[in-house]
Amino acid sequence: MRIVVVNNFYPPRVGGSSHLSDALARGYAARGHEVLVVTAAYGGAPAREGRDGVRIVRLPAVMLPETRFAVSFDLSFASRPSLGRELGQLLDDFRPDVIHQHGQFMDLTWASGAYARRRGIPTLLSVHTRLENPAALYRHAFRTLDATLVAPRLRRYRPRIVVMDAHMRDYITSRYRGGYRDLVPIPVGVDPAWVRGGDAAVGRQLAGVGDAPILLSVGHVIPLRDRVGLVEALPAVLARHPEARLVVAGRVYYDVFLRRAEELGIAYAVRPLGAVPKASIPHLLAAATLESHEQGDGMGTATLEAMAAGVPVVGWGRLDNFPGVPLQDGGEVLLTHRGDVPGLAQRLLRVLDDPDAAREMGERGRALIDAHFTLDRVLDAHLDTFADLLLRR
Numbered sequence: 001m002r003i004v005v006v007n008n009f010y011p012p013r014v015g016g017s018s019h020l021s022d023a024l025a026r027g028y029a030a031r032g033h034e035v036l037v038v039t040a041a042y043g044g045a046p047a048r049e050g051r052d053g054v055r056i057v058r059l060p061a062v063m064l065p066e067t068r069f070a071v072s073f074d075l076s077f078a079s080r081p082s083l084g085r086e087l088g089q090l091l092d093d094f095r096p097d098v099i100h101q102h103g104q105f106m107d108l109t110w111a112s113g114a115y116a117r118r119r120g121i122p123t124l125l126s127v128h129t130r131l132e133n134p135a136a137l138y139r140h141a142f143r144t145l146d147a148t149l150v151a152p153r154l155r156r157y158r159p160r161i162v163v164m165d166a167h168m169r170d171y172i173t174s175r176y177r178g179g180y181r182d183l184v185p186i187p188v189g190v191d192p193a194w195v196r197g198g199d200a201a202v203g204r205q206l207a208g209v210g211d212a213p214i215l216l217s218v219g220h221v222i223p224l225r226d227r228v229g230l231v232e233a234l235p236a237v238l239a240r241h242p243e244a245r246l247v248v249a250g251r252v253y254y255d256v257f258l259r260r261a262e263e264l265g266i267a268y269a270v271r272p273l274g275a276v277p278k279a280s281i282p283h284l285l286a287a288a289t290l291e292s293h294e295q296g297d298g299m300g301t302a303t304l305e306a307m308a309a310g311v312p313v314v315g316w317g318r319l320d321n322f323p324g325v326p327l328q329d330g331g332e333v334l335l336t337h338r339g340d341v342p343g344l345a346q347r348l349l350r351v352l353d354d355p356d357a358a359r360e361m362g363e364r365g366r367a368l369i370d371a372h373f374t375l376d377r378v379l380d381a382h383l384d385t386f387a388d389l390l391l392r393r
Contacts, residue, residue: 001386002034002095006112007102008076010039010056014275015220016301017128020188021102027379029053036094038087038108040076057090059083059108079107087111091119098386101125101159104176105145110153117157122389124382125159125180130171132224146175154179160389162186165299165321184385185323188301189378192308192369195282203287206280209245209271213352216288216311218281218302220250221272227257229316229338230292233345234266241352244269249284251275285309290351290358292344299333304373307332307365312358314347316340325372332365 005025009018021037029035035054040061041047049056061076091099091112099116101109104127116123131142131150154176161180163169164187172183207214215237221227227248237244252258252272261267276284285291291306292314293299299317306313316338319327329335334350336343351358 001028001097001383001390003028003036003386004091004094004096004099004112005035005037005102006039006099006108007037008040008061008078008106008108009103010037010042010058011278012045013042014278016188017102017126019278020126020128020301021100023189023191023375024100024379024382025054026052027375028383031379031383033383034094036090036096038090038112040078040108042076059086077107079111083107083111084114088115088118091115096121098389099123100382100386103128104154105129105131105150113153113157113159116159120393122386122393123157123159124162124184124385124389125154126162126164127168127172128164130168130224131175132171138223143175151176151179160184160385162385163323164188166318166323167321169323184381186378186381186385187322187325187373188304189375190301190304190308190369190373191375192366195285195305195309198282198284198286198309200283200286203280203283203285206273206276206284207245207247207271207287209247213241213244213289214284214287215244215246215348216284216291216306217246217248217293218250218284218291218306219293219300220275221248221252221254221257223254225293226254228260229341229344231257231260231264231266231270232341233348234261234269235264236342236345237348237352238266238269240349244289244352246270247284247288248272249276249281281305282309285311290314290348292348304369307362308369308373310359310362310366312351312362313365314344314351316344322372325368327368330361332361332368334361 005021007021011022025035025037037056039058041058047058059078061078063076099112099121103109131146155178158181161183163183163185261270288311290312293302299321314334317335327333334347
């Protein structure tokens with residue numbers, strides 16, 4: 001097959017969507033398919049390059065200024081009067097069989113969707129981020145954007161949409177009704193071999209906390225994943241384990257958790273590392289006592305990578321988060337419902353108080369990833385979906 005992967009976010013930009021689309025593109029190529037990646041220019045990355053069997057084209061883009069409305073993300077858009085023509089020529093030259101889009105609110109998704117409609121190309125859309133914000137003003141603004149910009153564009157070409165977890169399924173069915181052909185459940189895939197290759201000594205050096213127990217939290221800090229609950233649970237943890245340290249590995253777009261730590265007098269126990277290179281994550285996981293990633297709803301790539309590394313995962317979330325793959329609180333993970341700070345603290349302490357039991361839970365999580373979430377299994381699911389789309393074309 002000739003597969004086009006479309007994502008405004010792509011390495012060297014870091015982030016879950018960027019890393020997954022890159023891994024899938026390289027995986028498609030390794031399986032013998034022709035792959036073209038269309039993305040937005042970022043940093044000093046070349047406009048065109050080829051690596052790992054993947055041809056990458058980065059279109060000129062404008063970086064939006066960081067604002068609270070954009071959650072201070074470094075968003076880049078390639079829209080300009082000539083985009084449709086240039087993209088159309090690029091794709092016509094490649095002659096795609098299928099298009100795999102990432103991100104429902106990005107301009108390259110909309111432009112490639114328009115192309116797919118004109119040419120009758122089957123399209124799969126992976127929705128990675130929900131347009132949501134806890135602040136009332138922004139919450140209403142995002143709902144309006146979904147209703148007036150995103151949903152109408154999806155209805156024009158009606159892609160099949162990947163459902164990565166239960167929260168995303170609920171979001172898609174409520175916001176984009178009529179904007180998709182159907183839904184297919186495919187979880188986020190991870191590469192266990194890569195994430196298990198860390199050096200604990202290097203990770204501790206990166207964290208800068210000596211021999212202290214590390215409560216690692218991986219991922220960018222945004223309003224939906226603000227780490228405030230984790231900070232509010234920290235005093236109870238420090239009362240029993242005063243040497244413990246919360247290490248946040250990810251760019252801080254939303255710093256309320258740092259201000260809350262100051263208010264609680266525990267800022268000394270919180271260490272934000274900022275954005276770290278992808279290659280550093282395995283080392284940090286090797287050094288971590290536990291990982292507590294998304295202090296909101298859902299569990300994403302960082303959670304799965306921590307489980308793949310055998311690190312105990314503690315957080316807020318649903319035990320039915322992954323359709324068809326049930327979780328048990330105290331089995332593969334330690335979860336409580338969103339907003340339950342005492343419950344979160346109690347689960348953090350369970351890991352710190354009983355290292356042997358925590359190690360066993362980490363091994364169960366590791367086995368779960370091997371059974372359901374490896375990149376090979378996720379690649380198989382995507383390629384089966386492409387084959388079905390072509391059959392129904």
